Amino acid sequence: MGNNYQLSYIVDLVFVIDATGSMRPILNTVKNNALNLYGDFMNMMNRKNKSVQSVRVRLIAFRDYYFDKEDAMLVTDFFILPQQAKEFKACVESIEAKGGGDDPEDGLEALAYAMKSDWNRSPGRKRHVIVLWSDDGTHELGFGSRVPNYPQGMARNFNELTAWWGSRTRPGFMDESAKRLLLFTPAKRHYTDICSSWNNVIMYESAAGRGMSDVDYQQILNAIANSI
Numbered sequence: 001m002g003n004n005y006q007l008s009y010i011v012d013l014v015f016v017i018d019a020t021g022s023m024r025p026i027l028n029t030v031k032n033n034a035l036n037l038y039g040d041f042m043n044m045m046n047r048k049n050k051s052v053q054s055v056r057v058r059l060i061a062f063r064d065y066y067f068d069k070e071d072a073m074l075v076t077d078f079f080i081l082p083q084q085a086k087e088f089k090a091c092v093e094s095i096e097a098k099g100g101g102d103d104p105e106d107g108l109e110a111l112a113y114a115m116k117s118d119w120n121r122s123p124g125r126k127r128h129v130i131v132l133w134s135d136d137g138t139h140e141l142g143f144g145s146r147v148p149n150y151p152q153g154m155a156r157n158f159n160e161l162t163a164w165w166g167s168r169t170r171p172g173f174m175d176e177s178a179k180r181l182l183l184f185t186p187a188k189r190h191y192t193d194i195c196s197s198w199n200n201v202i203m204y205e206s207a208a209g210r211g212m213s214d215v216d217y218q219q220i221l222n223a224i225a226n227s228i
Contacts, residue, residue, distance in 0.1 A: 008051040009228055010126045012058070012078065013037075014114040018107065018134035019061040019074070020100025027097040030133050033217045034059075034092050037224070038081045044225045053124075055081045058117055059091055062110035065144025067101025072144065073151075075113050107138035108190060112155050115164050115173050126178040127228045131220070135206060137188035158190055165198050180227040184220065202227075 015034050019027065038055060045052050056078035065072040074095065079088040114130045141157055144150055155161040165179075166172025183203040185191040195203040202223055 007049075008053050008125060009045075010054045010120050010122055010124055011052055011228065012056045012117070012120050012126075012128045013224070014058045014060060014117055014128075014130045016060045016062065016107075016110045016114050016130060016132040017095065018063075018105055018136070019095050019097055020063050020105055020136075021098055022100060022103075022135055024097035026135070027095065029217075031092050031095060033220060035089055036217075037221065038085070040221055041225060044221065045228070048225065050228065054120065056120065057081055057088060058114075059088075059095075060110050060113050061095045062106055063099045064101045064105050064139070065109070065147050065150050066139075067144075068099040069147055070149050071099060072106060072147075072149070073110065073113070078118065104137045104139045104143075105134065106144060107132065107134050107185070108141045108158070108161060109144075109151065109154060112141075112161055112164065113151075115161075119175065119178075121175070126175060127180060128174055128178040129180045129182065129224055129227060131182045131224065132185065133206075134185045134191075137186060138190055158193065162198065167199055182220070182223050182227070 017030055042052060058078045059074065059076045061074040063072045076091055081088065111130070111132060119128045120126060141155055141161060155164055164172045166174060166176060168176060179200050181198065181201045183191055183195065183201065184206050185203065187205045191203065195201050204219060204223070
């Protein structure tokens with residue numbers, strides 16, 4: 001087979017996007033990156049001599065349950081790309097920067113939704129990648145639990161969420177060999193806790209209140225491609 005041999009992968013991506021008002025300066029950039037990523041990712045994988053059998057993308061846009069009530073969380077099913085590119089594009093373009101109330105948001109609840117995605121469990125080489133973008137910190141889990149639409153069965157605290165992520169000795173909801181988490185967030189608790197104590201996590205620090213202007217698209221693309 002020689003140099004013609006290609007490693008082949010099944011790839012699931014979950015984009016977790018802060019959609020609060022403070023993201024307004026950068027949200028269009030994040031949305032454009034999400035839309036361009038499939039084509040750029042496939043080109044990069046070809047250059048790395050890695051074949052991709054299947055790519056699915058899921059969107060989770062989060063705000064704040066306490067302040068935003070029914071607008072707190074947008075959660076989609078997986079879109080199969082490129083077959084459902086039109087539907088994926090319409091969904092991405094529908095995300096608006098609004099709400100949020102106080103500075104921290106409900107990023108941990110959004111991350112919990114992402115972990116419990118309907119991941120592809122087919123045999124073979126897999127990568128299950130969660131990418132979270134935010135320009136601010138996160139509430140404690142359950143901050144908004146008093147509102148009627150707060151999700152049932154949510155992790156009760158950070159320790160339980162950590163168990164959901166799992167480890168080499170105690171697997172969680174995700175495939176231990178496939179999972180990856182990329183954080184583009186400020187260096188604030190609990191994001192720094194995740195980076196320091198969870199496995200298979202890469203954090204790229206963004207500046208709170210500055211719209212994540214320091215996050216470069218190529219850096220995001222490289223981080224995803226290099227995790228595969």
